[in-house]
Amino acid sequence: MFTRLNLRFPQRFPQRLPRITGAGVIMLLTAAALLLLVGLPLLYVLLQAIFPGWSRGELSGAFGLFVPLLSDPELLELLGNTLRLGIAVVMVCALLAIPLGALRALTRVPGGGVWDLIFLIPFMIPPYIAALSWMLTLQPRGYAEQLSGVSASAFLFSFSGIVFVMVLNVFPVVYFAVSRTMMSVGGRYAAAARVSGASAWRAFWRITLPLSTPGIAASLLLVFALTIEEFGTPATLGAQSGYKVLVTGIHERFADWPIDIPGAAVLSLLLVMLAMAAFYLQHWLVTRRSFVSQTGKPAAVERIELGHWRWPVLGFFSLVALAAVAVPIFAVLATAFTGTLSGGITWNNLSLRHFEALFANRGGALQALSTSLGLATAAALLTGVLGALVGYLVVRASIRGKGLLDLLSLLPNTMPGIVVAVGLILAWNQSWWPIQIYNTGAMLLLAYACLLLPYPVRYASAAFRQMGESLEEAARVCGAGFFTTFRRILLPSLAPSLIVSMLLVFAIASRELVASLMVAPAGMRTVSTFVFGQFEQGSPGVGMAMSAVAIFTTTALLVALTVFSRKRLPIAG
Amino acid sequence: MFTLKPLALGVCLFALPGLASANALTVYSAGPGALIENLADDFTQETGIEVNVFQSTTGQVMARLESEQSNPLADVVISASWDSAKSLHEEGLLHEYRSPNAETVPDFLKTDHYVAQGVSALALVWNRNSDVPQPADWSDLTETAYKDQVTMPDPAQSGAAFELITGLLTAMGEETTWQLMEDLADNGMIVPGPNARALNPVLQGAKSVVFGAVDYISLGQQAEGEAIEVVFPESGTVIAPRPMMILASTSMPDEAEQFMDFVLSEQGQARVAERFLMPSRTDIKALRPTIEELTLIEVDSEAMNAQREAIINHFREATGI
Numbered sequence: 066m067f068t069r070l071n072l073r074f075p076q077r078f079p080q081r082l083p084r085i086t087g088a089g090v091i092m093l094l095t096a097a098a099l100l101l102l103v104g105l106p107l108l109y110v111l112l113q114a115i116f117p118g119w120s121r122g123e124l125s126g127a128f129g130l131f132v133p134l135l136s137d138p139e140l141l142e143l144l145g146n147t148l149r150l151g152i153a154v155v156m157v158c159a160l161l162a163i164p165l166g167a168l169r170a171l172t173r174v175p176g177g178g179v180w181d182l183i184f185l186i187p188f189m190i191p192p193y194i195a196a197l198s199w200m201l202t203l204q205p206r207g208y209a210e211q212l213s214g215v216s217a218s219a220f221l222f223s224f225s226g227i228v229f230v231m232v233l234n235v236f237p238v239v240y241f242a243v244s245r246t247m248m249s250v251g252g253r254y255a256a257a258a259r260v261s262g263a264s265a266w267r268a269f270w271r272i273t274l275p276l277s278t279p280g281i282a283a284s285l286l287l288v289f290a291l292t293i294e295e296f297g298t299p300a301t302l303g304a305q306s307g308y309k310v311l312v313t314g315i316h317e318r319f320a321d322w323p324i325d326i327p328g329a330a331v332l333s334l335l336l337v338m339l340a341m342a343a344f345y346l347q348h349w350l351v352t353r354r355s356f357v358s359q360t361g362k363p364a365a366v367e368r369i370e371l372g373h374w375r376w377p378v379l380g381f382f383s384l385v386a387l388a389a390v391a392v393p394i395f396a397v398l399a400t401a402f403t404g405t406l407s408g409g410i411t412w413n414n415l416s417l418r419h420f421e422a423l424f425a426n427r428g429g430a431l432q433a434l435s436t437s438l439g440l441a442t443a444a445a446l447l448t449g450v451l452g453a454l455v456g457y458l459v460v461r462a463s464i465r466g467k468g469l470l471d472l473l474s475l476l477p478n479t480m481p482g483i484v485v486a487v488g489l490i491l492a493w494n495q496s497w498w499p500i501q502i503y504n505t506g507a508m509l510l511l512a513y514a515c516l517l518l519p520y521p522v523r524y525a526s527a528a529f530r531q532m533g534e535s536l537e538e539a540a541r542v543c544g545a546g547f548f549t550t551f552r553r554i555l556l557p558s559l560a561p562s563l564i565v566s567m568l569l570v571f572a573i574a575s576r577e578l579v580a581s582l583m584v585a586p587a588g589m590r591t592v593s594t595f596v597f598g599q600f601e602q603g604s605p606g607v608g609m610a611m612s613a614v615a616i617f618t619t620t621a622l623l624v625a626l627t628v629f630s631r632k633r634l635p636i637a638g
Numbered sequence: 639m640f641t642l643k644p645l646a647l648g649v650c651l652f653a654l655p656g657l658a659s660a661n662a663l664t665v666y667s668a669g670p671g672a673l674i675e676n677l678a679d680d681f682t683q684e685t686g687i688e689v690n691v692f693q694s695t696t697g698q699v700m701a702r703l704e705s706e707q708s709n710p711l712a713d714v715v716i717s718a719s720w721d722s723a724k725s726l727h728e729e730g731l732l733h734e735y736r737s738p739n740a741e742t743v744p745d746f747l748k749t750d751h752y753v754a755q756g757v758s759a760l761a762l763v764w765n766r767n768s769d770v771p772q773p774a775d776w777s778d779l780t781e782t783a784y785k786d787q788v789t790m791p792d793p794a795q796s797g798a799a800f801e802l803i804t805g806l807l808t809a810m811g812e813e814t815t816w817q818l819m820e821d822l823a824d825n826g827m828i829v830p831g832p833n834a835r836a837l838n839p840v841l842q843g844a845k846s847v848v849f850g851a852v853d854y855i856s857l858g859q860q861a862e863g864e865a866i867e868v869v870f871p872e873s874g875t876v877i878a879p880r881p882m883m884i885l886a887s888t889s890m891p892d893e894a895e896q897f898m899d900f901v902l903s904e905q906g907q908a909r910v911a912e913r914f915l916m917p918s919r920t921d922i923k924a925l926r927p928t929i930e931e932l933t934l935i936e937v938d939s940e941a942m943n944a945q946r947e948a949i950i951n952h953f954r955e956a957t958g959i
Binding site for chain 2: 204301304305307599
């Protein structure tokens with residue numbers, strides 16, 4: 066294998082894995098971990114959909130549910146609504162975030178890396194809190210009306226309103242993918258184009274943008290998957306406008322007595338199929354040609370000076386930040402710092418009582434915070450390591466069934482959190498497991514790792530696709546083993562994408578709600594279940610106070626991390 | 639990244655609490671988190687038995703029980719829907735027990751397998767700062783004064799709201815009830831989801847009245863200074879008892895029975911009263927109107943539940959949601 070010299074089309078002649086080496090063992094373990102983490106719960110959901118009595122241990126009535134459910138005319142509407150929403154959010158996200166990311170990567174935007182931090186914040190605002198914030202802001206007598214006399218409830222409680230709020234929630238996925246990818250491809254190739262006489266625009270359209278396709282497509286796929294599985298926003302805003310999607314249908318079956326787990330499982334399978342279709346579209350886009358653009362040490366990008374364009378660009382960034390970050394945070398703080406909702410924003414109504422309630426540790430608020438942060442950190446590390454390995458496996462190794470692994474690593478992104486949670490419960494709450502992890506904090510970790518694994522995998526595999534195999538070959542020729550190559554060559558070039566994806570995992574895991582509600586062991590609370598509980602029991606003030614504390618803590622942690630390791634973390638630019 | 643790993647790992651180890659104690663009693667409870675936490679703490683103090691609480695909505699609690707069926711973990715379950723207890727009992731999943739402390743609990747709030755922890759009622763909740771007059775009865779809300787000002791919890795998602803529909807069906811008959819729902823929908827009533835979602839717009843003033851809110855939440859908010867009024871309609875309302883039960887699969891039946899006794903003790907019932915619920919024991923003082931003081935509609939819930947799906951569908955048709 067050292068003698069293979071034809072390295073120009075590495076994608077078409079993937080290297081065979083050595084038989085029994087460190088690499089082989091690692092890859093085997095990776096595949097096993099993936100199957101255990103993702104395959105097992107999915108298998109149980111599938112079995113539940115096929116055998117309605119599965120959770121009771123009965124095998125009767127197989128496939129009995131498919132026909133009545135699938136012939137329900139309401140289903141067509143749910144399916145149509147889901148698709149429409151997913152496509153709309155993807156398109157608006159692309160229009161908004163690709164220019165943002167490209168500007169950030171290729172030009173000197175005033176503020177630079179600060180924008181990266183700001184655009185990470187929407188991720189730390191739980192979607193249902195964001196939706197609630199917009200509701201509190203834009204509904205009649207909402208904060209906007211109290212402060213400026215404007216209300217826009219007709220817009221908010223409509224399809225456009227739902228798309229608007231969801232885009233603001235998920236656009237950072239695309240922004241980060243685009244800016245990271247363009248930073249790594251934009252430098253040398255665009256420079257070569259410029260040297261050959263292309264204008265800056267031409268270099269962008271003909272070189273940088275096309276070469277960034279894998280990263281962009283992967284991130285848009287994530288957005289699509291995130292949108293069709295998101296529950297908070299459609300449930301909060303859609304209920305008032307009568308816009309129902311598959312996920313709300315699934316939740317109805319879970320939350321309404323009598324509970325219909327088999328029906329929910331069937332609907333979930335539909336959702337998964339939708340996502341699979343999207344996955345194959347993306348797969349087709351990125352694999353029909355080679356995007357190898359990194360064949361050496363990443364070079365620093367020569368950024369374009371914006372000149373007079375500085376101000377409109379700054380205005381664009383600020384506007385997005387205002388809508389995605391400032392407004393929701395303001396609504397959260399306004400609700401947290403006012404004594405009563407009916408009192409509105411007045412000086413008399415200013416009160417610290419919700420924070421006092423919080424810090425008096427009512428309902429274990431602080432413990433919930435530390436639980437969430439700990440779990441989110443663990444989930445980020447676990448998915449980061451596994452994601453890098455899976456990404457490598459999927460792109461580089463030529464083993465049978467790697468397509469299946471690729472698919473498996475994406476599927477959780479399309480499964481509603483509640484379905485993954487039920488799959489996990491069905492799979493792990495069995496008395497025959499030698500170690501009982503059900504009803505322990507490990508279940509939460511498994512749930513987060515399963516749900517969020519797609520992020521590192523997507524980012525890592527996109528990075529591997531852009532990385533020439535010649536780098537590894539060179540390392541091996543020099544006598545490096547798999548571990549050394551991985552650590553010294555692959556990881557450093559992978560690090561920018563991988564770290565961003567791990568930060569995303571951290572941010573999302575620290576506020577994940579739906580699965581947490583289901584699998585949190587009795588006696589353990591996370592930030593999100595705490596907040597949700599407060600809303601359910603009619604204490605929106607305390608709920609928002611907790612959200613504020615959580616959003617600021619996670620943000621502060623990330624800022625500290627960035628400052629602390631400025632040279633290593635690309636996020637500081 | 640590597641320098642950060644040990645640090646991060648340390649955080650995890652520090653923050654991940656230990657495994658749940660094996661000898662603790664596990665309680666799944668819907669409804670007020672503060673209530674079940676106080677009850678659990680008091681109980682631990684008195685008996686030394688640890689309690690692990692899972693608190694959520696009735697739907698979540700039931701979904702969890704359902705998915706854990708092959709290996710149930712809960713010992714005691716408290717739900718906010720009487721029917722859920724009935725149906726668990728019909729499946730043979732409940733442990734038979736009558737607490738000696740349940741003597742002063744009225745007969746319709748206790749059976750051999752489950753007993754009410756407390757009782758709530760359904761009410762109109764009106765925002766005092768709103769421009770609309772205070773309503774006195776359900777049907778007032780069809781007037782033009784309340785155009786686009788009314789919210790209602792979804793009976794499909796809120797057991798209590800479903801009880802209300804069955805109550806209205808009993809008191810007013812089918813035709814009048816569905817006509818009322820149609821008129822409300824024509825008057826711009828929205829049905830945004832379970833209880834809290836119907837209430838929040840009214841708190842801020844985006845809407846003015848909740849049709850069929852669970853009373854204790856609103857009474858609590860009123861006590862905390864929200865400008866709302868809880869109105870029990872003249873023509874009558876329905877109650878929603880909160881059943882408490884022990885699962886037959888429990889490995890700690892004695893401790894579970896002790897817990898039930900404790901919730902029904904004077905101390906436990908005082909905790910229930912604190913949350914503006916009606917204590918199920920008639921000899922404990924409530925902080926709010928009680929069953930005797932309210933005009934109640936008597937519902938044949940068995941007959942009503944048999945046609946639950948038809949009622950929900952009819953509701954959807956009438957309101958167009």
